[in-house]
Amino acid sequence: MKIDHSIDKKLIEDYKAGDKRALTLLVKRWHKSFCDKAYWMVKDKDVAKDIAQDSWTTIINNLEKLIEPKQFKYWAYRIVCNKSTDWLRIKSKNQKQSIGYEFEIENDDNKYTDNEQLKLELLKAVSTLSANQKVIVRLFYTEAYSLKQISDLLDISVGTAKSRLFHAREKLKIILKNKNYEN
Structure with missing residues (x-):
């Protein structure tokens, strides 16, 4: 979807000039996209709505x-991504603290195809x-x-994005390689 950045620029300039209706139009224009982006990251609709809000x-x-103002999309998406990442970090910390919780996928060869x-x-x-x-991989x-684009969205350097992706790939290789030896 091609976004017309000049619309965002006009709405933001109008809002800065005192037109409160421009903010309402900006929210209508972007709120669903922010909810979708947050949901894509956290996989919980209610939490995604809270993050967007x-x-x-x-x-x-x-x-x-x-x-x-033409960069509104990237700037705002970065805020949504950062808030989603913060929520994931807190959730992960809470899960580690819970006693005996472990996520397991049922391994029934008849139930799933190889793919x-x-x-x-x-x-x-x-x-x-x-x-x-996780965020970088997704x-x-x-x-x-x-x-x-990832570095702009997450407000990190391209080198940091590259490094995180590299380390994520390496970790996935090790996990999947070890999984193949177990089977």
Whole structure:
């Protein structure tokens, strides 16, 4: 979907000039996309809506500081991604603290085809990655973002994005290789 950045620029300039209706139009224009992005990362619709709402609070409070209104999409997505990553980090920390909790995928060869089994193993392996690595893997492979776009979205250097992706791949290789020896 091609986004017309000039619409965002006009709405933001109108809002900065005092037109509160422009903010309403900006929210209508982007809210669903923010919910979708948050859901893609956290996989929980209610949490995604909360993250999008919390993101809007941050966006509105900092909209005056946005220097280049044409970059609103990337700036706002970065806020949504950061809030989603924060939520994932907290969730991961809470899961580690819970006693005896372990996620297992049922391994019934008759239940899944080889392709489905491979997908399940890959998903399980990805779930073991750190929150930062999960986000990079999802953005790169599922959303097909370039490393430059990922670095802009997450407000990290291209080198950091590259490094996280490399380490995530290496960890996945080890996990999947060890899994093949077990079978």
